[in-house]
Amino acid sequence: MTVKIDDWLLEILACPACKAALRVEGESAELACTGCGLIYPVRDDIPVLLVDEARKP
Template sequence: MSIEDQDRTGRNTDGEVDPKLLEILVCPLTKTRLTYNAEANELVSQAAQLAFPIKNGVPIMTVDAARRLDDTKSRRLSS
């Protein structure tokens, strides 16, 4: 991916989060890998059962800002 394919928020110009950003970011609680939920525009920690919002292209990586996943939604995200 070239620099022209990214905006300054680390998102691809097609609207997806840059995979390189996902390689760097981890859950602040569990230090485990996050997955990107494009439909909800969130970074999801299955280990902590939390979803961190992305606002204006910036992941908000605080537990206070995170949404707790319910069992139904977390099963859907992991499949």
């Protein structure tokens, strides 16, 4: 399952924990923080940017 997030949206999304940029993590349906490394799930093409839902790498 690949993440379908528009590039313009990905540019403005930020990690709620450290405010760093996010990037699509491989072929999985996840967004990874470029700063602290937390990995956020994407459900039904909607990023779940809750620190409690994130997993550590």
